Amino acid sequence: xxxxxxxxxxxxxxxxxxxxxxxxxxxxxxxxxxxxxxxxxxxxxxxxxxxxxxxxxxxxxxxxxxxxxxxxxxxxxxxxxxxxxxxxxxxxxxxxxxxxxxxxxxxxxxxxxxxxxxxxxxxxxxxxxxxxxxxxxxxxxxxxxxxxxxxxxxxxxxxxxxxxxxxxxxxxxxxxxxxxxxxxxxxxxxxxxxxxxxxxxxxxxxxxxxxxxxxxxxxxxxxxxxxxxxxxxxxxxxxxxxxxxxxxxxxxxxxxxxxxxxxxxxxxxxxxxxxxxxxxxxxxxxxxxx
Amino acid sequence: xxxxxxxxxxxxxxxxxxxxxxxxxxxxxxxxxxxxxxxxxxxxxxxxxxxxxxxxxxxxxxxxxxxxxxxxxxxxxxxxxxxxxxxxxxxxxxxxxxxxxxxxxxxxxxxxxxxxxxxxxxxxxxxxxxxxxxxxxxxxxxxxxxxxxxxxxxxxxxxxxxxxxxxxxxxxxxxxxxxxxxxxxxxxxxxxxxxxxxxxxxxxxxxxxxxxxxxxxxxxxxxxxxxxxxxxxxxxxxxxxxxxxxxxxxxxxxxxxxxxxxxxxxxxxxxxxxxxxxxxxxxxxxxxxxxxxxxxxxxxxxxxxxxxxxxxxxxxxxxxxxxxxxxxxxxxxxxxxxxxxxxxxxxxxxxxxxxx
Amino acid sequence: xxxxxxxxxxxxxxxxxxxxxxxxxxxxxxxxxxxxxxxxxxxxxxxxxxxxxxxxxxxxxxxxxxxxxxxxxxxxxxxxxxxxxxxxxxxxxxxxxxxxxxxxxxxxxxxxxxxxxxxxxxxxxxxxxxxxxxxxxxxxxxxxxxxxxxxxxxxxxxxxxxxxxxxxxxxxxxxxxxxxxxxxxxxxxxxxxxxxxxxxxxxxxxxxxxxxxxxxxxxxxxxxxxxxxxxxxxxxxxxxxx
Numbered sequence: 001x002x003x004x005x006x007x008x009x010x011x012x013x014x015x016x017x018x019x020x021x022x023x024x025x026x027x028x029x030x031x032x033x034x035x036x037x038x039x040x041x042x043x044x045x046x047x048x049x050x051x052x053x054x055x056x057x058x059x060x061x062x063x064x065x066x067x068x069x070x071x072x073x074x075x076x077x078x079x080x081x082x083x084x085x086x087x088x089x090x091x092x093x094x095x096x097x098x099x100x101x102x103x104x105x106x107x108x109x110x111x112x113x114x115x116x117x118x119x120x121x122x123x124x125x126x127x128x129x130x131x132x133x134x135x136x137x138x139x140x141x142x143x144x145x146x147x148x149x150x151x152x153x154x155x156x157x158x159x160x161x162x163x164x165x166x167x168x169x170x171x172x173x174x175x176x177x178x179x180x181x182x183x184x185x186x187x188x189x190x191x192x193x194x195x196x197x198x199x200x201x202x203x204x205x206x207x208x209x210x211x212x213x214x215x216x217x218x219x220x221x222x223x224x225x226x227x228x229x230x231x232x233x234x235x236x237x238x239x240x241x242x243x244x245x246x247x248x249x250x251x252x253x254x255x256x257x258x259x260x261x262x263x264x265x266x267x268x269x270x271x272x273x274x275x276x277x278x279x280x281x282x283x284x285x286x287x288x289x290x
Numbered sequence: 291x292x293x294x295x296x297x298x299x300x301x302x303x304x305x306x307x308x309x310x311x312x313x314x315x316x317x318x319x320x321x322x323x324x325x326x327x328x329x330x331x332x333x334x335x336x337x338x339x340x341x342x343x344x345x346x347x348x349x350x351x352x353x354x355x356x357x358x359x360x361x362x363x364x365x366x367x368x369x370x371x372x373x374x375x376x377x378x379x380x381x382x383x384x385x386x387x388x389x390x391x392x393x394x395x396x397x398x399x400x401x402x403x404x405x406x407x408x409x410x411x412x413x414x415x416x417x418x419x420x421x422x423x424x425x426x427x428x429x430x431x432x433x434x435x436x437x438x439x440x441x442x443x444x445x446x447x448x449x450x451x452x453x454x455x456x457x458x459x460x461x462x463x464x465x466x467x468x469x470x471x472x473x474x475x476x477x478x479x480x481x482x483x484x485x486x487x488x489x490x491x492x493x494x495x496x497x498x499x500x501x502x503x504x505x506x507x508x509x510x511x512x513x514x515x516x517x518x519x520x521x522x523x524x525x526x527x528x529x530x531x532x533x534x535x536x537x538x539x540x541x542x543x544x545x546x547x548x549x550x551x552x553x554x555x556x557x558x559x560x561x562x563x564x565x566x567x568x569x570x571x572x573x574x575x576x577x578x579x580x581x582x583x584x585x586x587x588x589x590x591x592x593x594x595x596x597x598x599x600x601x602x603x604x605x606x607x608x609x610x611x612x613x614x615x616x617x618x619x620x621x622x623x624x625x626x627x628x629x630x631x632x633x634x635x636x637x638x639x640x641x642x643x644x645x646x
Numbered sequence: 647x648x649x650x651x652x653x654x655x656x657x658x659x660x661x662x663x664x665x666x667x668x669x670x671x672x673x674x675x676x677x678x679x680x681x682x683x684x685x686x687x688x689x690x691x692x693x694x695x696x697x698x699x700x701x702x703x704x705x706x707x708x709x710x711x712x713x714x715x716x717x718x719x720x721x722x723x724x725x726x727x728x729x730x731x732x733x734x735x736x737x738x739x740x741x742x743x744x745x746x747x748x749x750x751x752x753x754x755x756x757x758x759x760x761x762x763x764x765x766x767x768x769x770x771x772x773x774x775x776x777x778x779x780x781x782x783x784x785x786x787x788x789x790x791x792x793x794x795x796x797x798x799x800x801x802x803x804x805x806x807x808x809x810x811x812x813x814x815x816x817x818x819x820x821x822x823x824x825x826x827x828x829x830x831x832x833x834x835x836x837x838x839x840x841x842x843x844x845x846x847x848x849x850x851x852x853x854x855x856x857x858x859x860x861x862x863x864x865x866x867x868x869x870x871x872x873x874x875x876x877x878x879x880x881x882x883x884x885x886x887x888x
Contacts, residue, residue, distance in 0.1 A: 092375055092377070092429075096612065096616055099609075100568075100612035103564075103605040107605035110602035115602065225437060225438055233431070263442035263445050266442065270435055271435065275422075316741070316777075322739060509737045512740075516736065521720055521724065
């Protein structure tokens with residue numbers, strides 16, 4: 001029974017963190033209409049820089065801030081210099097260019113820091129509180145609180161701020177953003193920067209669990225992809241719900257079935273949702289525009 | 291006015307004489323038309339690869355054989371990319387399915403040919419089933435579902451160890467002979483077998499591209515709305531194209547198993563599907579012989595690169611090449627080669643005036 | 647005699663707003679009906695409902711006596727309904743002629759060969775472009791190629807969505823000539839023409855239906871409808887202010 005409670009509660013904890021990965025992808029999707037494959041590698045750059053700082057004596061808070069700052073910068077640069085300019089050839093080349101960027105970044109990281117997994121510092125292992133007999137560390141609590149506030153922040157941003165509303169509109173209609181006084185290109189760059197920051201933040205909570213390597217960061221992508229397909233592409237809220245559900249489901253799978261089945265269960269549940277609800281659980285049904 | 295016999299009699303206007311040929315420029319940009327010339331190019335390309343393989347060291351020959359095997363998967367994946375404009379990252383999965391099923395059936399006592407046929411049939415059927423929900427995703431978002439699948443395959447293979455041998459992997463038949471030629475590893479028989487299979491599938495896809503199936507797929511891929519109002523069922527067509535990709539991948543998987551002689555989960559990491567997709571983009575998704583270039587890109591370039599770049603950095607070169615290919619318009623190397631050929635032809639013979 | 651097109655009590659709602667509200671009309675076979683109205687009046691919605699791309703909230707669409715309510719968009723071509731689009735929807739890698747022949751594959755003119763396709767292109771005045779790709783031909787030719795693709799499916803009801811939008815004055819004149827040619831060759835064809843250019847509509851259509859805010863406010867012979875005060879107020883009045 002305790003095993004079940006642990007899988008459920010810690011599942012919710014990692015799920016909320018994973019859903020951040022989906023949120024980053026949704027932010028880019030909303031302005032640009034395609035998906036980035038490079039978010040995991042963007043996070044990795046920030047994390048390795050942060051780890052270097054930590055190892056040379058920086059405190060955790062400074063490390064965390066550095067990770068987010070670097071990921072934000074790298075995210076913005078990838079968007080500004082590579083992907084957004086390639087949109088002139090269409091969405092497919094733009095999406096493919098994120099694969100190219102991912103290959104380049106992971107190659108560079110492999111050359112400089114190597115492919116061996118490293119342990120990454122976390123907030124604190126010590127027990128913060130216990131729910132239904134399940135102990136949660138300060139890291140877990142911080143992950144949930146920070147993720148939740150980021151989600152609230154994103155929700156407010158998209159519904160209240162002029163730029164957020166323009167971001168929602170721009171993918172539907174190029175003119176909409178400009179009517180709201182925000183140029184299309186700037187919206188896209190902002191979304192790439194925000195998505196970069198989100199991946200860095202997410203990496204901070206995930207790297208201690210998975211240990212940091214150039215390969216492990218791709219796990220974020222898979223969870224993020226599943227979260228947005230299940231939740232619905234344009235829905236931040238959907239990413240949150242789906243991410244949490246995925247967290248619980250993967251924990252249950254690895255506890256009661258086999259950890260090797262986790263990715264397969266993820267993929268299968270994604271297909272199942274697609275069969276029943278092609279636009280995800282919270283996605284809008286798109287009307288054909290003629 | 292003796293030439294009017296082939297004009298429709300009820301035609302009030304002046305319909306020109308029927309011309310079936312695409313202009314050179316249109317043929318180059320669309321990868322269609324000029325079937326005879328393209329088939330000839332395909333044969334020449336295959337012969338060139340054969341000559342190259344035969345004159346290389348066994349290690350390079352082995353890489354060339356694997357390249358041809360990858361080219362078969364690239365060819366299948368190119369249908370999804372070039373006709374539908376969708377991203378498929380699961381070609382490595384189709385290869386894994388074909389390879390594992392082949393080894394399982396062969397180790398279970400089936401003859402090699404029967405095992406190959408059964409493995410390809412099973413994998414193709416599974417590809418069709420998976421394509422039904424996958425094609426519900428719009429356009430490039432198929433990449434998400436296929437990425438997740440590709441990511442799942444290595445661990446799934448470990449989980450299903452009764453059939454796959456788990457971590458340790460499973461041996462493939464190594465004594466298969468056709469016409470007295472051993473088809474395994476880096477033998478000439480293996481190279482010929484892979485090239486013949488590639489050539490047959492490439493010729494088939496070239497002919498289909500220029501016939502009714504290709505036109506239907508292009509209609510749905512390039513203008514789904516008009517496809518629907520003209521009576522096509524986009525879902526059915528998409529599932530068929532994806533199934534073809536799964537079929538080609540499975541065929542490649544069987545040949546892969548024969549070449550390598552042993553398969554394990556590390557051979558089918560999620561990056562394999564990425565390489566196959568990238569190979570198609572770099573070489574040109576519409577070109578049948580270009581798939582061979584794509585295969586070489588996946589199978590041979592990393593081997594050759596190792597003399598210049600450390601193995602960990604190979605992906606940087608791949609990424610840069612992919613970026614350059616995208617910057618050049620994403621039409622692929624094969625099209626650029628055709629364009630240069632066209633330019634040389636125009637320079638030599640002068641630009642032909644469009645006949646009146 | 648059954649009407650070529652009969653629409654009964656059609657309702658279409660987008661997020662709570664009625665885009666079409668209680669629209670009923672009947673069009674006899676061989677009639678060319680222009681569907682006009684100000685922007686947002688529901689003309690395009692109407693065409694999308696008739697071609698099956700939108701599912702109406704309520705009401706019936708009956709073509710040549712058969713109810714198309716349960717017929718999906720892709721099967722309507724077999725029932726003789728075919729359409730064009732405001733922005734031409736041609737496959738970029740198929741030649742103009744190949745694009746035209748796509749209409750024959752699942753249409754009722756399945757026996758049509760390339761000659762028939764060329765013949766239609768010639769009647770519409772663009773046979774010389776048959777072997778070109780859509781990107782290589784003028785916009786007006788792309789739009790007429792769509793008309794040819796629709797015609798080769800041997801429709802009983804042809805739906806044209808703003809065929810003149812984006813065309814130059816010369817191209818418009820060519821379009822009118824082409825449409826007159828079509829009427830001469832196919833006297834039994836029923837046509838529903840959505841168009842902003844009222845002059846062009848009036849010059850080819852014998853009947854007009856006017857939509858305003860999703861409601862049918864007039865339907866009858868062209869000259870009578872154009873003389874109608876309500877139409878002048880709702881359509882021409884609002885048009886002069888934009």
